[in-house]
Amino acid sequence: MICDQCGERSASVIVKQQQQGQMVERNLCHICAAENHSINIAFEQDPLAIHQLLSNWFPNAQASINPVRKEIATCPSCGFTFSKFLRIGKFGCASCYDAFSPQLNEIFKRFHNGNIEHTGKIPASYGTTLKIKKEIEELRKQMQISIQGEHFEEAARLRDEVKVLSAKLEGGIQDGS
Amino acid sequence: MAVERFLQPHASSWMANDGKNVDIAMSTRVRLARNLNNFKFPYAFTEDEALKVDKEISSVLLDKGNELDYTFSHISIEELAELQKEILVEKHLISPYLINSHHSGSVLLSDNEELSIMVNEEDHLRIQSLQSGFQLQQAYKIANELDSLLEKNLSYAFHEKHGYLTSCPTNVGTGMRASVMLHLPALTMSHQIQRIIPAISRLGMVVRGIYGEGSEALGNVYQISNQLTLGKSEYEILQDLENMTEQIIQQERKAREAIALNSPVVLEDRIYRSLGVLTHSRLLTTEEAATCLSDVRLGIDLKMIQDVDMSILNELMIFMQPAFLQQYADKPLQPKERDFARAKLFRERLNKNGINSEGEDLA
Numbered sequence: 001m002i003c004d005q006c007g008e009r010s011a012s013v014i015v016k017q018q019q020q021g022q023m024v025e026r027n028l029c030h031i032c033a034a035e036n037h038s039i040n041i042a043f044e045q046d047p048l049a050i051h052q053l054l055s056n057w058f059p060n061a062q063a064s065i066n067p068v069r070k071e072i073a074t075c076p077s078c079g080f081t082f083s084k085f086l087r088i089g090k091f092g093c094a095s096c097y098d099a100f101s102p103q104l105n106e107i108f109k110r111f112h113n114g115n116i117e118h119t120g121k122i123p124a125s126y127g128t129t130l131k132i133k134k135e136i137e138e139l140r141k142q143m144q145i146s147i148q149g150e151h152f153e154e155a156a157r158l159r160d161e162v163k164v165l166s167a168k169l170e171g172g173i174q175d176g177s
Numbered sequence: 178m179a180v181e182r183f184l185q186p187h188a189s190s191w192m193a194n195d196g197k198n199v200d201i202a203m204s205t206r207v208r209l210a211r212n213l214n215n216f217k218f219p220y221a222f223t224e225d226e227a228l229k230v231d232k233e234i235s236s237v238l239l240d241k242g243n244e245l246d247y248t249f250s251h252i253s254i255e256e257l258a259e260l261q262k263e264i265l266v267e268k269h270l271i272s273p274y275l276i277n278s279h280h281s282g283s284v285l286l287s288d289n290e291e292l293s294i295m296v297n298e299e300d301h302l303r304i305q306s307l308q309s310g311f312q313l314q315q316a317y318k319i320a321n322e323l324d325s326l327l328e329k330n331l332s333y334a335f336h337e338k339h340g341y342l343t344s345c346p347t348n349v350g351t352g353m354r355a356s357v358m359l360h361l362p363a364l365t366m367s368h369q370i371q372r373i374i375p376a377i378s379r380l381g382m383v384v385r386g387i388y389g390e391g392s393e394a395l396g397n398v399y400q401i402s403n404q405l406t407l408g409k410s411e412y413e414i415l416q417d418l419e420n421m422t423e424q425i426i427q428q429e430r431k432a433r434e435a436i437a438l439n440s441p442v443v444l445e446d447r448i449y450r451s452l453g454v455l456t457h458s459r460l461l462t463t464e465e466a467a468t469c470l471s472d473v474r475l476g477i478d479l480k481m482i483q484d485v486d487m488s489i490l491n492e493l494m495i496f497m498q499p500a501f502l503q504q505y506a507d508k509p510l511q512p513k514e515r516d517f518a519r520a521k522l523f524r525e526r527l528n529k530n531g532i533n534s535e536g537e538d539l540a
Contacts, residue, residue, distance in 0.1 A: 050345060078221040090299070090344045092221030094214060094334035097342055097349075104346075108339075108407055111347050113381050115408020118340025120351040121321070123328045126335055133337075 003029035051089030057110060058086055058103075075099040129169065136165050179250040180257060182288075184264050186501060189290035191307035192491040200478040201426045202311035203358045203398070203491070206269075207320045210343045210352035211302040211327070212334040218344045219280060219297050227280035231296050237330045238285050238294060245322055247287040249294075254282045263500030269307065274298055292323060299344050300352075302327070311422060313355055313415050321411070340407065347404075351411050356402030357422050362475045363432035364425075365397045373425065381405040382421055396467030396494070401425065437479060448476035452485075456527045460513075461520040466497050489526055496522060 001011040009029035016025050073082040078092030082100050085091060097104065108116045122130050139162050146155035191204050212218055213233065216226050235251050242249045254262065254276060262276040271284050275298045282297035295303040304327075306320035334342040341352040348354070364370040374384045383404045386394030401422055403414045436444055451472035454465065474490055476482040495501065502518045503510050510518055 050347060054346075078217045080221060088220065089346070090220045091218060091342070091346070093217040094212065094336075094342045097336055097339055104339075107346055108349065112350070112405045112407040115350075115405065117338055118336075118350040118407055120340060120353075120410040120412075120414075121324075123333050123335050124325070125328065125332070126337070130337055 001027050003027065003032050005029075005032040049089065051087060053110075054086045054089050054107070058107075073100055073103075132165050132169050136162055136169075139165070180252045180261055180265075183250070183252075183268070183270065183286055183290065184261055184504065186492070186496050186505065189268060189270075189307070191291055191309045192495065193309045193488055197311045198426055199310035199487075201360055201429050202422065203309075203360055205308045205310065205312045205316045205358070206356050207306045207313070207316040208354045209302075209304040209320050209324050210300040210341065210348045210354075211304070211324065212342055212344070213301050214332040214334045216301065219278070219299060219301065220344055222280070224280055227282070227297050230301050231281055231283050233331065234294075234296050234302055234327075235283060235285060237327060241326055241330060242285075242287075242323075244326060247289075247292060247323075249285040249287055249292075252284050252286065254278070254284065260500055260503060264504060267498040267500050268495055271295055272298060272303075292319065294323070300348070311357055311426075313357065313419050313422075317353075317355065317411065317415055348406055350405075350407035351409075351414065353406060353411055353414060354402055355415055355418055356400050357418070359399050359401060359422070359425060359429070360397060360471065360474060361394075361399055361425070361429050362397040362471050363436050364429050365394070366436060367432050369428065369432060370399070373428070377401065377421060377425075378404070380417070380421065381409075382418060395464065396471040398467075398471070398494075433475070433479065444479075445481060448472045448479075448481055452476065452482060455523045457524070458520045460516040461497075461523060462516050463497065463519070466519060466523065467494075470494060485527065493523060493526060496526075 003009050003011045004026045005028055009031065011027035012030050013028045013033040014025060015028055015033060016023055074080070075092060075096045076099065077095035080092035080096055080099075082103060085096065085100060091097065105116045139158050143155050143158040143162070146152070146158060213230060216222060216230050219227070222230070231253075238249050239251060254271075257265075262271070265271045265284070266273050266276065268290070270286060270290060270293045272295065275282050275284070275295050278297060280297050282295065284296070285294040286292070291307055293305045293307070295305070304320050304323055306316045306323075308316040308319075336342055340350040343349050343352055361370060364373065377384050381404050382401060384399050384401050386399060401418065403418050405414065409417070451469035454461070454469045455473060458465075470490055470493065473482060473485065474487065477485055477487055477490075496505070497519050499510075499515055502515050502522065505522060506514075506518045
């Protein structure tokens with residue numbers, strides 16, 4: 001079939017338009033169809049909405065079925081299922097993050113260039129415990145580097161620091177600041 | 178009513194024309210998304226919960242906001258007339274999403290309009306800090322101080338691994354979206370912008386035209402913002418964005434020099450024609466106004482036009498929009514009538530300031 005508009009190329013798109021109250025159907029080639037602005041109305045306003053990206057990446061919510069209990073992950077607090085999350089692209093509450101936890105790393109990686117962990121600001125109320133945990137993690141990393149470089153004195157010093165901090169964590173934080 | 182002062186056609190402080198690199202970087206915005214721990218997020222909560230969230234957040238802000246030397250006005254969205262809502266959107270003080278929400282929401286605005294806190298938008302809390310020019314650190318500092326004040330009095334949804342928990346997975350972590358509005362006429366004219374945009378997106382940042390994604394930027398105004406909110410600290414995100422913005426600014430300056438050098442008459446002709454259109458036309462569409470504003474702005478930056486105040490152009494970018502025009506005309510306007518009102522507004526604002534005013538008929 002030849003394009004109704006240019007009469008040259010072969011038609012590949014059928015465009016339905018409301019014209020003076022009547023539905024008109026036209027066969028257009030891809031070039032004329034693209035030039036025909038009014039057909040844009042037929043598309044969703046935001047062709048790259050989050051929920052569309054999600055459902056394209058995770059076409060069937062199989063990942064959400066717990067292999068042991070054979071049930072679909074559901075958030076106990078707000079009732080959102082994993083499939084609903086994929087469909088609308090939004091969480092229903094804070095507990096969703098735990099309920100869908102096994103699948104989230106994959107999702108976060110795609111949105112955040114492979115990153116899955118927060119390294120920024122921490123609210124003051126969470127601050128002290130979390131800060132110590134992060135410090136311990138950092139010291140352990142440094143300790144490994146020292147051991148690999150055979151700087152054993154430095155490694156021992158770092159180990160002692162970790163001990164002090166761990167004791168602080170276990171003993172609870174005194175000042176609560 | 179509290180909202181009246183914010184509806185006036187007075188420029189907000191972030192529209193003033195000061196700050197670093199303000200000739201190219203017009204304004205800076207930092208937004209923090211937060212949610213309360215003990216309530217469902219806006220996609221799942223009930224109207225009753227929405228009201229409680231609004232009450233809880235507003236009372237803290239109205240009570241403690243003055244600790245930061247800000248006075249806030251609380252405005253319930255549902256109490257506003259349609260036109261009033263649209264004016265706040267046109268002024269960038271609230272988002273279109275907030276006015277279309279099915280739940281009770283509100284906005285708390287600081288008197289100088291630098292801070293706007295939306296309640297029950299996509300998240301319980303959206304702290305927005307606006308600055309004139311290129312001032313990422315300053316904009317973040319203000320948002321961060323307010324955030325710290327709020328978290329002392331509210332329990333935020335926060336996760337050790339994921340950070341601040343948000344409705345959308347694209348905001349989780351820092352919850353921060355920082356952006357700079359850039360006027361890039363020379364990069365657009367020389368088609369270099371098409372090569373720059375994909376490069377930027379590979380680095381976890383995104384560029385979009387001011388009025389929507391994908392489309393050609395109206396008036397050569399682009400917004401560059403961070404895309405990532407996980408894995409980098411606020412400080413690193415701001416640093417990256419700052420470096421990238423500085424590079425784009427330098428590229429734009431080079432492109433301007435090249436155009437001024439290679440085709441000075443063509444450029445001058447284009448700039449003065451645009452000034453003519455803005456000061457003399459009787460019908461002015463949004464697209465034409467935006468294009469001409471861009472040219473005149475460039476003319477001022479290149480010192481070709483000396484007698485037009487840049488801050489008036491900033492104001493006009495806001496006030497030429499449909500809701501403001503209808504307020505200005507004091508009646509509902511059809512699109513064609515808006516073009517007439519827009520042309521009248523431009524003639525009045527620009528000619529009052531002494532350009533080509535002779536023989537002008539302002540009637």
